[in-house]
Amino acid sequence: MLDHEFMRLAFGAGAVVGVLAPAVGFFLVQRRMSLIGDGIGHVAFAGVALGYLLGIAPVATALVASVAGAIAVEWLRANRRTAGDQALALLFYTGIAAGVVFVSSAGALNANLFSFLFGSILTVTRGGLLLVAVVGGAGIVLIAVLYRALVAVALDEEGARVSGLPVGTLNVVVAGLAGVTIALSMRIVGILLIAALMVLPVTAAGRLARSVASTFVLSMAIGLGSVFVGLTLSYYADLAPGGAIVLVAAGAYVAAAASTRLAFRA
Amino acid sequence: MPLAVELDDVSFGYDARRPVLEDASFEVPAGQFVAIAGPNGGGKTTLLRLIVGLVRPQSGTVRVFGEPVGAAARRGLVGYLPQRAQLGIEAPATVREVVSAGRVTRRRLFGPLSSDDRDAVDASIARVGLSAQADEPLATLSGGQQQRAFIAKAIAGRPRLLILDEPTTGVDADAQDALAALLARLHRELHVTVLYVSHEFGAVEHVAERLLLVRGGVEFDGPPSALPERWHDPSHAHA
Numbered sequence: 001m002l003d004h005e006f007m008r009l010a011f012g013a014g015a016v017v018g019v020l021a022p023a024v025g026f027f028l029v030q031r032r033m034s035l036i037g038d039g040i041g042h043v044a045f046a047g048v049a050l051g052y053l054l055g056i057a058p059v060a061t062a063l064v065a066s067v068a069g070a071i072a073v074e075w076l077r078a079n080r081r082t083a084g085d086q087a088l089a090l091l092f093y094t095g096i097a098a099g100v101v102f103v104s105s106a107g108a109l110n111a112n113l114f115s116f117l118f119g120s121i122l123t124v125t126r127g128g129l130l131l132v133a134v135v136g137g138a139g140i141v142l143i144a145v146l147y148r149a150l151v152a153v154a155l156d157e158e159g160a161r162v163s164g165l166p167v168g169t170l171n172v173v174v175a176g177l178a179g180v181t182i183a184l185s186m187r188i189v190g191i192l193l194i195a196a197l198m199v200l201p202v203t204a205a206g207r208l209a210r211s212v213a214s215t216f217v218l219s220m221a222i223g224l225g226s227v228f229v230g231l232t233l234s235y236y237a238d239l240a241p242g243g244a245i246v247l248v249a250a251g252a253y254v255a256a257a258a259s260t261r262l263a264f265r266a
Numbered sequence: 267m268p269l270a271v272e273l274d275d276v277s278f279g280y281d282a283r284r285p286v287l288e289d290a291s292f293e294v295p296a297g298q299f300v301a302i303a304g305p306n307g308g309g310k311t312t313l314l315r316l317i318v319g320l321v322r323p324q325s326g327t328v329r330v331f332g333e334p335v336g337a338a339a340r341r342g343l344v345g346y347l348p349q350r351a352q353l354g355i356e357a358p359a360t361v362r363e364v365v366s367a368g369r370v371t372r373r374r375l376f377g378p379l380s381s382d383d384r385d386a387v388d389a390s391i392a393r394v395g396l397s398a399q400a401d402e403p404l405a406t407l408s409g410g411q412q413q414r415a416f417i418a419k420a421i422a423g424r425p426r427l428l429i430l431d432e433p434t435t436g437v438d439a440d441a442q443d444a445l446a447a448l449l450a451r452l453h454r455e456l457h458v459t460v461l462y463v464s465h466e467f468g469a470v471e472h473v474a475e476r477l478l479l480v481r482g483g484v485e486f487d488g489p490p491s492a493l494p495e496r497w498h499d500p501s502h503a504h505a
Contacts, residue, residue: 030357149375152367155357156419158348162318163423164340164372206358210403215358 001235009124010188010231010241016136017185017197018227022205022219023143024177025198029206030154036073036175037195039088040182042095043069045191047183048116049102058116059128059183066179069095074175078168119190119242121234132184139177146170151212188227190242197223200249207256222252269332270296270427270459271317276326278312286312289326290483294476296331296426299453299460301474301490308481310463311349314431317461318346330427338427342371345425345458347416349432361407361415362400365390368422390418393455394448410441414448421452427459428452434464446470 001007028036047065051058069091076087103109115123124132143150153160153170161167178198185194205218230245237244271294279285287309294300304310315321316328319336330338338344345368368390369383379387391400394414404412413433420428430449434442450473453460462470471477471490479486479493486493 145376148366148370148378151359151363152370155359155364155367156348156416158320159346159419160367160370161320162339162344162346163342163368163370164336165370165375166372209358211360211401212358212363 001232006122006124007231007235009126009129010121011228012129013124013132013184014188014227014231014245015224016132016140017181017188018224019220020136020139020181021185021189021194021197022201022223023140023216024174024181026202026216026219027150027154027174028178029199029202031157031171031174033077034199035088035195036070037178037182037198039073039091039095040066040070040179041186041191041195042092042099044095044179044182044186045117046095046098046102048113048186048191049099049106049108052108052113053102053106059131059187062116062186063180063183065095066183067176068179070175070179071172074171078171115190116186117190117192118240119186119188119193119245121188121231121241123187128187135180136184139180142173143177146173147216150174154212188231188241189245190240193242193246196246197226197249200246200253201226204249204253204256207253207260222249226252268296270294270298270330271461272327272329272332273313273316274327274329276316276323276328278316278321278323282324285324286482287316287480288483290480291326292478292484292487294459294461296459297457298476299450299470299474300462300476300478301470302461302463302478302480303465304480304485306465309483310465310480311431313480314346314429314461314463318344318429340372342423343426345420345423345428347413347420347428347430347433350413350435356405359404360401361391361396361404361418362387364404364415365418365422368419371423386422386424390422391415393421393452394418408441409437410444413437413441413445417445417448417452421456421458424456425458427461428456429461431463432465433462446473449473 028034044062044066047062048058051061073087073091103113149165149170152165153167157167182194189197201222202219204222205215209215209218226245226249230248231241233239233244234241273290273292276287276290277285278287302310302313316323317330319339328335331343365387366379369379369386391397394417396411396414396418399407399411404415434445449460452458474490477488477490477493478484
């Protein structure tokens with residue numbers, strides 16, 4: 001399998017995505033914003049479609065659209081301009097509607113678009129891998145540097161605000177990272193499924209781990225394992241990689257839940 | 267004696283037509299243990315949020331240790347325990363991780379804990395009597411123990427003013443008494459000023475030196491023993 005360059009590229013990009021997505025998702029789940037990834041994914045779709053319409057790289061337009069959409073939702077939530085679920089609904093529907101309009105204007109309803117929606121192991125280029133490695137690596141380093149502050153906000157946002165922590169800025173950083181993660185991951189996992197890779201490994205780890213640190217590390221390990229196993233299944237069974245990766249992550253959650261239940265009975 | 271908190275003619279309302287607090291004025295000398303009681307919706311929590319700088323007064327001034335509101339908190343002088351609903355009780359955190367979060371400040375935003383931080387965390391956990399549970403997940407502890415963990419977080423930064431918003435909500439009567447005894451001991455040993463909000467002040471009436479009854483403004487200010495009979499259940503206070 002690894003004799004093929006496209007698989008080595010897919011595994012390289014998948015390794016970064018498999019670690020980054022749960023690392024960012026961990027802070028979204030703790031703040032009960034698990035669904036924000038879905039909302040940003042819809043905006044990323046509009047970004048991809050805009051790229052087709054303007055004739056520029058869809059990944060670049062998706063990156064800008066995802067980060068802008070994520071920060072917009074955080075701004076709406078933080079300033080209480082609208083309830084959190086309504087802000088998400090606004091993002092979902094505006095994103096998908098804009099995407100449909102742009103795609104139909106560009107006449108781009110084709111197989112290449114579907115590779116963005118559901119992922120494809122054939123689409124990662126060397127340049128794409130370099131982008132994922134550099135931007136994704138920077139995101140992981142940023143999370144490591146801000147880890148204690150991000151945990152402090154997740155545990156007690158008001159207490160952190162009173163202590164003078166820049167809570168608004170930290171929340172925008174997490175939202176922005178969510179946007180970056182989705183734009184980087186869409187070629188592997190697909191826009192429609194990337195949010196699952198931000199949430200399922202975290203919820204699976206939460207069933208097994210007994211601290212923030214162990215949940216955080218285990219969720220990244222489950223994310224990485226899901227990507228590797230999912231890509232392998234995708235190669236041998238000719239499956240869409242996004243679906244295979246997310247089903248493996250969902251299987252990890254079921255296994256974690258079952259093992260804790262068995263341990264409880266024992 | 268220096269003043270820990272000064273409110274001068276403070277008014278505030280979330281809706282401009284319906285003020286929650288009107289012309290509230292009082293001073294708290296450093297080192298005092300003050301209970302703040304009153305009916306639901308009377309403005310107790312709003313009063314605390316004004317003092318810690320989470321909301322700004324529409325008129326009047328709030329000063330903490332002689333500084334504009336917020337400045338003292340940013341210097342680590344204020345430890346704050348919000349209402350239980352605001353806390354990440356369900357997060358998969360150990361007691362030690364919760365208390366460690368109290369050592370994150372604006373100036374020490376990046377990087378790992380220092381040895382001084384770790385010592386302060388251990389000392390805070392010991393002060394609230396949770397050393398044996400330090401590495402246990404919060405979710406496995408009782409409601410009273412969870413509140414102790416967050417009190418340890420509030421004192422981990424070695425504050426001079428400790429502000430607690432309804433810390434006994436959701437804990438049983440025995441745990442309420444134990445929390446009151448803990449706060450009395452922390453007040454005595456750390457020489458810290460305590461502002462304690464509760465809609466039922468019974469748990470701390472024996473340890474508080476002063477009671478403020480808040481209902482749109484300060485309706486009573488004095489020792490708990492001097493509270494008029496008709497207000498003895500401040501949660502249902504009526505004129």
